[in-house]
Amino acid sequence: MTVKIGIPRSLLFYYYYPLWKTFFEGLGAEVTVTGPSTKAVLEEGLGLCVDEACLPVKVAFGHVAALRGKVDFIFVPRLVSVFPREYICPKFLGFPDMVRSCVGGLPGLIDININLYRREKDLYRQLREAASPFCRNPLRIAAAFGEALAEHRRFTERLEAGMLPDDAFGDREVAGGKPGGENWTVALVGHPYNIYDSFINLNIIKRIREARMNVVTADNVPGPVVDRYAGTLSKRLFWTLGRRMVGSAYYFMDNPAIDGIIHVASFACGPDSMTGELIQRRARRTGTPFLSLTLDEHAGEAGIVTRIEAFLDMVAMKSELSTLS
Ligand code: SF4
Numbered sequence: 001m002t003v004k005i006g007i008p009r010s011l012l013f014y015y016y017y018p019l020w021k022t023f024f025e026g027l028g029a030e031v032t033v034t035g036p037s038t039k040a041v042l043e044e045g046l047g048l049c050v051d052e053a054c055l056p057v058k059v060a061f062g063h064v065a066a067l068r069g070k071v072d073f074i075f076v077p078r079l080v081s082v083f084p085r086e087y088i089c090p091k092f093l094g095f096p097d098m099v100r101s102c103v104g105g106l107p108g109l110i111d112i113n114i115n116l117y118r119r120e121k122d123l124y125r126q127l128r129e130a131a132s133p134f135c136r137n138p139l140r141i142a143a144a145f146g147e148a149l150a151e152h153r154r155f156t157e158r159l160e161a162g163m164l165p166d167d168a169f170g171d172r173e174v175a176g177g178k179p180g181g182e183n184w185t186v187a188l189v190g191h192p193y194n195i196y197d198s199f200i201n202l203n204i205i206k207r208i209r210e211a212r213m214n215v216v217t218a219d220n221v222p223g224p225v226v227d228r229y230a231g232t233l234s235k236r237l238f239w240t241l242g243r244r245m246v247g248s249a250y251y252f253m254d255n256p257a258i259d260g261i262i263h264v265a266s267f268a269c270g271p272d273s274m275t276g277e278l279i280q281r282r283a284r285r286t287g288t289p290f291l292s293l294t295l296d297e298h299a300g301e302a303g304i305v306t307r308i309e310a311f312l313d314m315v316a317m318k319s320e321l322s323t324l325s
Helices: 013-026 039-048 055-066 090-102 120-130 138-160 202-209 221-231 239-255 269-286 303-325
Strands: 004-007 028-033 073-077 079-082 108-110 113-115 184-190 213-217 261-267 288-294
Touching: 004 013, 013 028, 013 120, 013 138, 039 055, 055 073, 055 090, 079 090, 090 108, 090 261, 113 120, 120 138, 184 239, 184 303, 202 213, 202 261, 202 303, 213 303, 239 261, 239 269, 239 303, 261 269, 261 303, 269 288
Parallel strands: 004 028, 004 073, 073 108, 079 113, 184 213, 184 261, 261 288
Antiparallel strands: none
16 A cells, blocks of 8 residues: 655745655655645634744644544654754754644654765765664665656755745746836745745745746855855854855845845744845845844734835836936
């Protein structure tokens, strides 16, 4: 019988879905992913998660709960580090334990440790653990791992070519970040689960595109460029996602093709409070149009949308004025 594995559409799904899906499918499993976030998903998460957690974690609880009764296992890795000498926010480390103690009626959890702090090569050994509940054939595991890595590389190349994850997940040869014909370009900077989850961010990408603007994100910036700009900080940032945000934001401010930056943060997020401040200070110094949005489940939609629209109007006016002068 085919084993069914559920993957919640939340947290680092937006970076690792192609890798995880290819790996499990290579082992003969059927992969089910939850649908896009909705109010119902959030409400389910709010009822299960502790109040102190940030909005993306509460939404992730809702996604996990949505898989109950539909799959044999839910994949909720304990993410400690996804890059050598860097860490991920501790909420990722505690996520499987929080889920296990707060969400009833769950199937088996595949909650392997992913910790690449010492070296990236450890990923193979760690993913092998994920296969152990239903596949122990070493040749099949090695082949699935090779396919998964190749798929992850293809996905990363698509992002760096200008696509956004929703387009890069599929086979379509479209440049999601660059539909063409737009007059201005806005860089959207934030954690992937904030900027790519259209429910959490009140459809910000669609709103920017409707204003006839092009959207780029940190994931469209090649790694060496991020490294170069993040390296200008006096101290190395040890959060992988924060480092990527700051490095790419500094690059965007140095790039005349970028007309403005929107930073999306979660309320009560420690890493965001620091990286947001670093980006905002640099934006002030460089005169880059900048909007900072902090989101939680109480954020008033009308107020946030008005701020986004006003910012986009300002970007358009500023760019037109500079063309005239
Ligand atoms: S980095 Fe911030 S937004 Fe992300 S999980 Fe941690 S606290 Fe939440």
